[in-house]
Amino acid sequence: GQQLNQSPQSMFIQEGEDVSMNCTSSSIFNTWLWYKQDPGEGPVLLIALYKAGELTSNGRLTAQFGITRKDSFLNISASIPSDVGIYFCAGPLSGGSYIPTFGRGTSLIVHP
């Protein structure tokens, strides 16, 4: 079953606001991935993190790999309507597993 806890489950914000979401696990991960999924489409990779403590940006998106390797966060600055979608964290468990586990997602709605 799923071993990642994503929060919040959903967010309703105004255009221009900053957004923060996170992902935690009771297990250690050796990679953290953040995806965005639009309705009826497959997830699209936003940011990949490979080292504990790593902080990576992609435009208005910033993600960090937690020092404990059990958590990660994703921030979106100055949100715009096209940021609407479901954001998933994912990662393979440490110990050689190649199979990523996905969180249940954070649904983001941006009001213009």
Place this chain on the structure above:
Amino acid sequence: DTGVSQDPRHKITKRGQNVTFRCDPISEHNRLYWYRQTLGQGPEFLTYFQNEAQLEKSRLLSDRFSAERPKGSFSTLEIQRTEQGDSAMYLCASSLVEWGAETQYFGPGTRLLVL
């Protein structure tokens, strides 16, 4: 477009029928994954291939499900004797393992509805 492609994008079938989905990965990627996603959930792993070898299968993959990747390129996922509970989005992803790191790229999915 050189991304992952899936066909068909939508499939409606009657319970008991067989269905087959196809995935074409990114050409240089050696790994190919199949996932199932239901409403309100993240993708759940079904199986994956390293080149043409099927290396791991989830317990979710009942004996009615079979996947192949005969030449290490495209893959097919077949569901026999479909049940209403099989209704879901079936996602394919491919990846290239480099320097010990792996990043998956997803296709647009095939949405299955079993009536």
